[in-house]
Amino acid sequence: MRIAVPNKGRLHEPALDLLERAGLHVVDGADRKLYADTIDPDVTLLFARAADIPKYVSDGAADVGITGHDQIAESDPDNVAELLDLGFGQxxxxxxxxxxxxxxxxxxxxxxxxxxxxxxxxxxxxxxxxxxxxxxxxxxxxxxxxxxxxxxxxxxxxxxxxxxxxxxxxxxxxxxxxSVRLFAREDVADDDKVGQIETALESVLSADGKRYLMMNVPEDRLDAVRSVIPGMGGPTVMDIASGNGKDGKVAVHAVVDERDVFETINEVKSEGASDILVTEIERLVE
Ligand SMILES: Nc1ncnc2c1ncn2[C@@H]1O[C@H](COP(=O)(O)OP(=O)(O)OP(=O)(O)O)[C@@H](O)[C@H]1O
Ligand SMILES: O=P(O)(O)OC[C@H]1O[C@H](OP(=O)(O)OP(=O)(O)O)[C@H](O)[C@@H]1O
Ligand SMILES: [Mg+2]
Structure with a gap:
């Protein structure tokens, strides 16, 4: 499976950065090379000009491409499908x-x-x-x-x-x-490997602007704490092994928008939560 990626210019760095964050590490990508291997033996990167990438994918030199929607519209191939808006290059x-x-x-x-x-x-x-x-x-x-x-x-x-x-x-x-899109040739768009690439990139985009919140909560305060946590499908609640003064407490984990973190911490704390921890999220598969 070959992914065509912009070889220079403003789209090069963010495209490679996104692939890295998605776990598709480049293992052999010296500067100025046309190809690079990734940590996945089935996935190779091919570096081409942003404007040429739709044609590379359409003609079969690559299977998947990353380039601007404007370039795809200009090249106007009849056998490629856009899979994902990658959000940059707007x-x-x-x-x-x-x-x-x-x-x-x-x-x-x-x-x-x-x-x-x-x-x-x-x-x-x-x-x-x-x-x-x-x-x-x-x-x-x-x-x-x-x-x-x-x-x-x-x-x-x-x-x-x-x-x-x-x-x-x-x-x-x-x-x-x-904006920049992930797209594929239609005859491979449903392949498992293309699906994996799409999921990996999407997981990075989904994690953008999200934080993981962990805290301990006395069981009798659980409903009150739960009610002030915004976000995805409600928090996860786990029993904590007793000892260390944790008796009667449960662990609550939740994914929240970065912009809600400040307010949420204050609210859960005043509802009785303690040992509150906030971490970044690298990837999120919903
Ligand atoms: N000013 C801009 N802001 C955001 N995105 C841009 C801008 N200019 C170009 N782009 C996006 O980047 C794509 C690539 O631009 P372009 O082909 O000009 O490459 P470049 O990064 O300037 O490198 P070069 O022109 O040297 O090949 C464009 O097709 C467009 O999708
Ligand atoms: O609205 P702005 O922020 O000014 O951006 C617009 C400019 O950006 C791009 O050029 P680029 O910087 O890629 O230079 P290039 O002509 O060398 O490709 C584009 O071709 C415009 O000229
Ligand atoms: Mg340019």
């Missing part, structure tokens, strides 16, 4: 034009020039809008093109908006919203 593809120009609406672009790194997405978008501009394909620095008479507008990625602002471009419309 951005929008927008239609933008010079702030000091006279193009303010999509309809004004009929017969005009629109520069983009995403010609397929652009064509689909303009088809839907019933507008027919000329698409000018570029491979970078798209924001420059309206200022050198190469284009009247652009379709490009924005996240903080800084690049558009610096280049005095204003947003006319949102074309697509994107």
């Amino acid at each position: 951005c929008r593809l927008v239609l933008a034009s010079p702030e000091d120009g006279d193009i303010e609406r999509v309809e004004q672009l009929d017969g005009k020039k629109v520069a983009t790194e995403f010609p397929t997405i652009a064509r689909n978008y303009f088809d839907e809008q019933g507008v027919e501009p000329h698409i000018v394909e570029v491979t970078g620095a798209t924001e420059l093109t309206p200022h050198v008479e190469m284009a009247d507008a652009i379709i490009d990625i924005t996240s903080t908006g800084t690049t558009l602002k610096v280049n005095r471009l204003g947003i006319i419309d949102e074309v697509l919203s994107s």
Whole structure:
């Protein structure tokens, strides 16, 4: 099973970091290599450009891929399925034009020039809008093109908006919203190994922002403590071996949102809980 992962750029580190946290440790991944083995002998990583990854998966060079939804939509393969939104690489593809120009609406672009790194997405978008501009394909620095008479507008990625602002471009419309996805070729999407990879990555995402709370509670305070613990499916209650002054107490474990931890600790304490412990959670399979 091969997973295609971005080889450089902004998606490289977070993608590898997520795989590591999911337990798919890279065991042999010297820099600049095209392949890396993982701790799972059945799983190899293949490093490719973010834009090429959908094609690698579609053509069978890899089985599973990690890249931006925008890249999958641009490549538009008919035999891959998105499995999981991995949450990072959030951005929008927008239609933008010079702030000091006279193009303010999509309809004004009929017969005009629109520069983009995403010609397929652009064509689909303009088809839907019933507008027919000329698409000018570029491979970078798209924001420059309206200022050198190469284009009247652009379709490009924005996240903080800084690049558009610096280049005095204003947003006319949102074309697509994107984040990084786990996806697979349809003929392997139901394989056990793909399911395991999906579960492993999902378990890291589920654990994000969650904390594990442990405490001891006198049995007669259990209901009161239970009632102030928010979260998933109620706490787990366990008997504690007697001795060490633990008689009459039970152990209560619960998963809570990180943002509720402060308040919950105060509440369970005032309801009689003691020996309260908070730990991070690496993975959570629900
Ligand atoms: N400013 C951004 N904020 C969030 N996500 C972004 C941003 N720019 C790009 N992305 C996401 O990262 C993906 C890869 O971007 P891109 O192809 O530009 O690679 P890169 O990281 O810039 O490396 P390079 O361009 O050198 O190959 C994009 O398709 C998009 O999904
Ligand atoms: O809204 P912002 O936060 O300014 O981000 C948008 C910019 O980020 C990306 O470029 P990147 O930094 O990847 O540089 P690149 O052109 O070399 O790919 C994208 O192509 C935009 O130019
Ligand atoms: Mg880039």
